[in-house]
Amino acid sequence: MSTETFIASRWTKGNRLFPTRIEVTETAVTRRKRSWFSLNEMSIHLLRVASVRIDTGLLWSDIIIESTGGTDPLTSHGHKKKDAIRIKALIEAAQTHQLAP
Numbered sequence: 001m002s003t004e005t006f007i008a009s010r011w012t013k014g015n016r017l018f019p020t021r022i023e024v025t026e027t028a029v030t031r032r033k034r035s036w037f038s039l040n041e042m043s044i045h046l047l048r049v050a051s052v053r054i055d056t057g058l059l060w061s062d063i064i065i066e067s068t069g070g071t072d073p074l075t076s077h078g079h080k081k082k083d084a085i086r087i088k089a090l091i092e093a094a095q096t097h098q099l100a101p
Contacts, residue, residue, distance in 0.1 A: 003024070003025045003026075004023070004024050004086070005021055005022070005023045005085060006021070006022045006023075006024075006049045006072070006079060006083045006086070007019050007020075007021050007086055008021075008022075008060075008076060008077065008078035008079050009019040009060060009080070011059075011060075011078070012060055012077060012078030013077075013078075014078070015077075015078045018033070018034035018035060018100060019033065019078070020032070020033045020051055020076045020077075020078065021033075022063065022076055022079070022087060024087060024090045024091060024094070026046075026094065027045060027046060028043045028044060028045050028046060029043070029044055029046065029065060029074065029087075029091060030042070030043040030044075030072050031043075031075075031076055042074050044065060044067045044074055044094070046094045046095055047095065048067045048068050048069055049065055049066070049067060049068075049091055050066045050067055050068045051065075051066045052064070052065050052066075052087070052091055052092070053065075053066070054081075054084045054085065054088060055080055056084070060077065060078045060079060060080070060081075061077075061079050061080065061081045061083075061084035062075065062076070062077040062078075062079075062084075063075065063076050063077075063079060063084050063087060063088075086087045087094070089095065
């Protein structure tokens with residue numbers, strides 16, 4: 001599986017200048033949020049993902065990825081619905097592939 005990157009819409013709050021990016025790799029899901037002078041990066045190993053929830057609004061979707069470690073969930077808003085569904089499918093497929101003997 002190659003790395004896929006999903007970028008939030010610039011039309012949503014908090015994403016105008018520096019849109020949030022979610023990357024799904026073979027081993028982890030990462031959220032990168034830039035600001036003027038810093039980069040906030042949060043990563044969860046795919047085997048530690050407990051659930052993926054998609055809250056769909058009129059135009060944009062919010063993605064909430066919870067871990068089994070009890071830390072704060074990885075959240076991102078302003079993604080297209082098809083991107084949110086693709087992120088969820090990639091995570092579930094990778095977990096199934098890694099757990100299979």
